[in-house]
Amino acid sequence: MTTWAKPRTKKENRIRVKRGPLEKKEARAGLLFVLPWLIGAAVFLAYPLGMSLWYSLNNIRLTSEGMKFTFLAQGNFTQILLSDPDFLPELVDYLLSTVISVPVIVVFAMMIALMLNEKIRGKGFFRLVFFLPVIIVSGPILASLTEQNASTISVIDSQAVTAAISAFLPSIIAAPISELFSNMVTILWYSGVPILIFLSALQKIDRSQYEAAYVDGASGWEMFWKITLPSLKPMILLNCVYTIVFVSSNDQNKLIGLIKSAMFSGTSEKGYGYASAMAWIYSLVVLLLVGLFALIFTARKDRYEREAKKLDRRAKAERRQVLKIQRRQARHAKKYHHAPVR
């Protein structure tokens, strides 16, 4: 009877060796290096995170003896979501404008990076100009520029665009889009770091891939879709995440302003607890948004890996079939007191 060599599974391949004293020493040294971060994470991350959850379930009043807690359970959250006049509309506004502006920023950054990667003259000068936003983007400066209408280009007639958009789309979707057009410069300015990231990724693509594609007769267009874009895919996700985080923590964001003003409002129902609850809702929304983009852009498995997996599955099925036949033979032999048929 043919014996089927059982392919080794991953678990069996990994040989377990007990860690020796040297390895333990190494591990301890490694922990020593990471110790600052561990302490920091405990003090400035884990503790505040837990406290903030506790705060959000309480109403906190500042008295001369310190903070006075009154347990409310979900009270703060229901109040924010049901009766706060500002929070929910701002949240919806934030969500829509982020979902629309993040792809715009990332696509735009990719375009600029692709152009800067071409063989052109004055590359240094153009780089200088396009990395400028990395330096200058900051809430108050953007606010002061927006105030003086320096953030819209009068050449682009945003009024006409807005009118055209609102004629075709319902106002909920049209409003963020027209806002996008009227703040075009500000939005473009967010793309400083994404351009940097894309550009350095572009420079790391192996030139020989293009050579090979050229020999096979690929056009530039095909090379872009088959080589450049797949190599940039992880960077697209990175840039989406970066842009979301950046937009969310920017001072221009009205939501975080709302959280701060709730924190220091003197009214009895607001205060630290209420602001913490707001921060929790806001953070969960941001995390969801990041998760959504991650879901869209996570690199799918390699083609070869997929093929290998398929073959693996087929081999497994065959093995099962063989086992089944063997079992049936054994049963048969037992039943009729025969020696198993070879």
Added chain:
Amino acid sequence: MQRSITTPPSAEAERGAGRTRRLTKERVKKLLLGTRDRNGIIKLVVVYGLLICIGFIYLYPILYMISASFMTLDDLLDSSIRWIPSGLNLSNYRQAGTSMVYWNSLLQSVMIAGLPTLGTLASCALTGYGLARYRFRGRGGIIALIILTFVLPSQITMIPTYTMYSNLGILNSLWAFVVPSLVAQGLNAPIFILIFWQFFRNVPPALVEAAKIDGAGHFKAFFSIALPTAGPAFITVALFSFVWYWNEFYLTQLFVHGVLVESSLTTLIIQLQNFATNYSSYAQTAASGATNLNESIKMAGTLIAVLPLLILYFVLQRHFVESIDRTGITGE
């Protein structure tokens, strides 16, 4: 060419002319669409055109800022003057500068951005090295946590941190920024840890091994082998950390400047945010020829608030661009 003149038969000449015409057609096509080694004119025109147009959009606010900041009130009202002011008028800068207490704010800005940057450099380099060089249980978990903290908005931990600082008595002081940066929890610290991690992963382990055989301990190996090779990573992290601390308004106002009770610490960005109120109080008290707040003065204030960073950028721009390539911020 010469041959076609010397050979009289007409058929030959026609064929020759045809060849040259065909050749020129091909050449024009090549010139327009480009060959493998050279870009075609069409592509170049599109690329340059787009780059210049978009570059102008990028520069527009800065050009606008510069032009408006030199204008007098008459220039602002004069509709014939759009870009070039009638004269070099520096009084806007003088007034904006005095109302912002410029030199004092500048010095404090440098301090508030610089000291936490030093802390961030030290702590993030250590953490990144530890994660890159050693394997220990929970290492993957720590890296995952670091990435998670990058995504987590700072607002969620802000309020308890605020009360904690006020209990410790470091609220409204420089320590509120320096202490977290010393334990790798400064502004955007996760990014910097990941940069160092990426960088130290690429330091050949053989180097460190060799140092170890020569009798260097863990810290000796770190200081004498890993650190000297990490110049680009340090420059990148220092630049970005400095710029981001400099531009941070929200947290600076909350932790260092103070919201309800204001401390004496201030930055240029905070001064810019409160420009209108500061200016009106300055104009009232000084009463020495201070004009009412207008657009030009505001633009002058904005410009001098970003000017230090602009200078830093122009001086160090080569490092900005190159360091990104060398540190592998993008991951491998």
